[in-house]
Amino acid sequence: MSFSVQELAKIAIELQSDIGHADRFARLIATLRQLLGCDASALLRYEAHQFIPLAIDGLAQDVLGRRFTLDGHPRLEAIARAGDVVRFPADSDLPDPYDGMIPGQESLKVHACVGLPLFAGQRLIGALTLDGMDAEQFDSFSDEELRLVAALVSGALNNALLIARLESQNALSGGEATDSAPTHTEMIGLSAPMQQLIKEIGIVAASDLNVLITGETGTGKELVAKAIHEGSARAASPLVYLNCAALPESVAESELFGHVKGAFTGAISNRSGKFETADNGTLFLDEIGELSLALQAKLLRVLQYGDIQRVGDDRSLRVDVRVLAATNRDLREEVLAGRFRADLYHRLSVFPLLVPPLREREDDVVLLAGYFCEQCRLRLGLSRVVLTPAARARLTGYGWPGNVRELEHAIHRAVVLARAAGTGDEVLLEPSHFGAGQEAATGAAPSVPAMEGMNLRDATDAFQREAITRALTANQNTWAAAARALEMDVANLHRLAKRLGLK
Structure with missing residues (x-):
């Protein structure tokens, strides 16, 4: 099977129309997904040894908030180092970063995966990933055809990054180029x-x-x-x-x-x-x-x-x-x-x-949840942390009075609870793992985390994490006041919170 001239022209037109518009890349990968018959596709930007999703199609919304480090994702590392089209065999031992994140297929692993590294000259600027549930889904496309798609997307991505860089320099220096250090702090949110x-x-x-x-x-x-x-x-x-x-x-x-x-x-x-x-x-x-x-x-x-x-x-x-x-x-x-x-x-x-409260940023809740899931996955050495559709619905339906910090703690607590209750290094987050926070939202009496199936150390940590989080929330996040409420030395509280992953 080969691409027609009309199909390639459609890709080129999608890339060049409204070059500065935020949804340009979303339109592009939707077109590619249809053209290539993917179950999922994603356009990723490369920066500081990690891939950052710019647009996704056929994947759970929380993927947009995740940051995929090369050392934490061997498939993406292989794409980054390849310099050419990468086809992963269906029986590849390398875990797919999107396993469990294709809606309707949460329990299945991706079978067909193609990675296209995107370059500006010799410099890696991103990647295009194509995934399918059929092991032979992309066999009919030649490497030459896929290289052509990669070349078209690379040019558009490079132009978009150059425009963003020029706008940033103009804001900083009144129109002149600057040698100031690049920004590293990333604000997660599309709302x-x-x-x-x-x-x-x-x-x-x-x-x-x-x-x-x-x-x-x-x-x-x-x-x-x-x-x-x-x-x-x-x-x-x-x-x-x-x-x-x-x-x-x-x-x-x-x-x-x-x-x-x-x-x-x-x-x-x-x-x-x-x-x-x-x-x-x-x-x-x-x-x-x-x-x-x-x-x-x-x-x-x-x-x-x-x-x-x-x-x-x-x-x-x-x-x-x-x-x-x-x-x-x-x-x-x-x-x-x-x-x-x-x-x-x-x-x-x-x-x-x-800074807007999280309840005014409802569209960002799932993105932030994905970001924190990926952080927990790396911190705890898990192969994957996936939110079920019901869990995502639970998170977006809650008011988050403690804002982003409360969401971060809720995700960390849920991952610890799910890991303790399950086996292996794959965690599937269900609504039940967020029970303690949601009871407060509905007016029910708050409870300590469920501890069934947990060993003594994990149960103790979960209880302490919950107690510290509540003390901070009740005392406007002032550590000294929280320490007084918990009747402990503030320096000891800081050390304990750091060990529990709350700092």
């Missing part, structure tokens, strides 16, 4: 609120304005701060983090501005503060609403004049620091209540960014 936020991040990152990032607990404000820093001209300098809520009043000034030897009891040497550490870079002040009024006044002085004074020192030091601040409070209400300085609020909120 309208998320795309608007990503657009605003690109705009404000190119400036040197201070930014106030607002949003509910668990929405990802720290991720926004990282994206702003990495997209700025300061990207090569440090991004320094400080959680204002975790600062005891007695050491807060020293943490921010440093101190000199003998400034107070215990000051046995000179110490730089966060502002000095962040010189020429960015300082991210999380939970800024927790700062005392006295410290707010000193912070305002730094923003106005660019100089700081170490505790116990009469001399001033000049610093060049961009401040990004975050809060889950309504600072306008705090100003009216006299708990936050109006002049500092106006200094910080020249370009405010609101």
Whole structure:
């Protein structure tokens, strides 16, 4: 079987029409799936030793949120290294990254698989994957025909990436090319609120304005701060983090501005503060609403004049620091209540960014779930983690009051529960694995995770993970307050949370 001129022309037209439009690639692979008789197809972009899905057809929606690392997916690694068409035999020992992710075929493994690496010159920029349930599905197509398809898609993908790169450079440098470090922080989401936020991040990152990032607990404000820093001209300098809520009043000034030897009891040497550490870079002040009024006044002085004074020192030091601040409070209400300085609020909120809650990003829930499933798969050494259609429906039907962080914890908990209850290294997530969170959504009394079939260590970990998650949610994600509620030392809580995969 050979492609007709009309069929090839249709592919070319799909690729060139509306070259900057987001759904161009979705139309393309839908055309290819029909032309080649695939059960599933995917267009992937290659970046930093991983493949990132740009468009899928015939695959579960959560695939769009997954990030396929080469070392975690031997088939994709083989495609990346091949330099030519790759045909995997039906009895290949290499696991297929899409096993269980073709709707209606969740229990079956993919039988026919073809990979087409996509190049710009000698540089790998992506891959096109074609999958089918029939072992002989692609035998009628010659390598030459598939190379031609790959060449057409490579050209279109390269053009799209060049356009995106030029737009990014224009935003950053006013139209001139830049040598700034590339952005590594990725914001997962295709919903309208998320795309608007990503657009605003690109705009404000190119400036040197201070930014106030607002949003509910668990929405990802720290991720926004990282994206702003990495997209700025300061990207090569440090991004320094400080959680204002975790600062005891007695050491807060020293943490921010440093101190000199003998400034107070215990000051046995000179110490730089966060502002000095962040010189020429960015300082991210999380939970800024927790700062005392006295410290707010000193912070305002730094923003106005660019100089700081170490505790116990009469001399001033000049610093060049961009401040990004975050809060889950309504600072306008705090100003009216006299708990936050109006002049500092106006200094910080020249370009405010609101991170939308997950309930306003319903389209992104499944994408994020896929992203976290893949993270858990790699972390726990599993061959695959698949969401059933019923599980996906359960996730999208829940309000997620704890936002993205709650979803991340729910996926991790579900994977641990499913692995403990099953055998082997393949995990299929069912609605029952998300029971604890959903009971809270329906107004039922919250329960501890189901522990049937779990050994003592896994059951203990699951219970502790649940208790910590609830304590954080109940205390606005403040670790010190959660530690007090759990009657334990905050440093021990941090260590335990890290071991349990909550940090």
